[in-house]
Amino acid sequence: MTAPPQLDVLAIAAHRDDAEQTCGGTLLALHAQHRKTGVLDLTQGEAGTRGTAADRAREAAEAARILHLTWRGALDIPDSRVENSHDNRLKLAAVIRAARPRVVILPYWTGRHPDHYNASTLGYEACFLAGLAKVDTGNSAAPHRPFKIIYASLYADVRPTFVVDITPHIEARHAALLSYRSQYADQQQGGAIFVPADEIRERTFALARHYGLLAGVRYAEPFVQKEVGLVPDLMQLPVQSI
Numbered sequence: 319m320t321a322p323p324q325l326d327v328l329a330i331a332a333h334r335d336d337a338e339q340t341c342g343g344t345l346l347a348l349h350a351q352h353r354k355t356g357v358l359d360l361t362q363g364e365a366g367t368r369g370t371a372a373d374r375a376r377e378a379a380e381a382a383r384i385l386h387l388t389w390r391g392a393l394d395i396p397d398s399r400v401e402n403s404h405d406n407r408l409k410l411a412a413v414i415r416a417a418r419p420r421v422v423i424l425p426y427w428t429g430r431h432p433d434h435y436n437a438s439t440l441g442y443e444a445c446f447l448a449g450l451a452k453v454d455t456g457n458s459a460a461p462h463r464p465f466k467i468i469y470a471s472l473y474a475d476v477r478p479t480f481v482v483d484i485t486p487h488i489e490a491r492h493a494a495l496l497s498y499r500s501q502y503a504d505q506q507q508g509g510a511i512f513v514p515a516d517e518i519r520e521r522t523f524a525l526a527r528h529y530g531l532l533a534g535v536r537y538a539e540p541f542v543q544k545e546v547g548l549v550p551d552l553m554q555l556p557v558q559s560i
């Protein structure tokens with residue numbers, strides 16, 4: 319894995335294709351605003367029913383190109399064994415120090431897949447660790463703590479704190495997801511547990527439409543922040559009430 323350059327926003331995800339599904343449109347919107355974005359995948363996909371880790375690496379690189387990511391990397395945490403251990407926290411903290419993002423996007427902290435909610439806690443604690451001056455992360459980058467941590471809540475059935483309008487980017491987001499041909503192209507292997515390709519579009523667009531409707535836009539992605547919102551000007555508050 320190459321060391322990341324300085325980034326504005328870093329999304330941390332358990333699995334390759336998680337970021338595409340939960341915040342891919344937001345990453346595209348950030349790029350359109352000339353922000354430098356990156357994705358750190360914690361695992362490489364070797365435990366997946368379909369395809370190999372090498373297949374997933376090629377697909378992730380293709381998706382990164384479509385999302386206009388400045389950087390994408392994958393750690394070597396075992397697939398389906400994402401654990402909030404000190405070793406794993408140090409691996410993440412080294413990337414956070416090198417990338418120095420202002421904003422980190424983490425998975426929501428509850429969910430069905432243990433890798434997702436473990437990645438949430440692991441990511442939060444790594445952000446904390448990365449700011450401690452006396453912690454040695456094995457690289458020479460200076461301590462850094464992200465200013466803002468937000469949680470991508472698409473997989474979780476919770477009311478978002480805010481949504482990001484991804485209307486101009488919904489097709490590109492979908493194209494990035496379909497880069498994972500080993501997962502989403504129709505095939506025999508794992509047919510009982512995988513969704514047919516023609517249904518992926520309907521499901522992902524319907525979810526984006528749902529979150530868009532909550533805020534009066536066409537398509538959106540949901541996020542939760544733990545802090546309260548701060549409003550500089552009531553006159554500029556978006557989303558119509560009545």
Ligand SMILES: [Zn+2]
Binds near residue numbers: 431
């Ligand atoms: Zn996942």
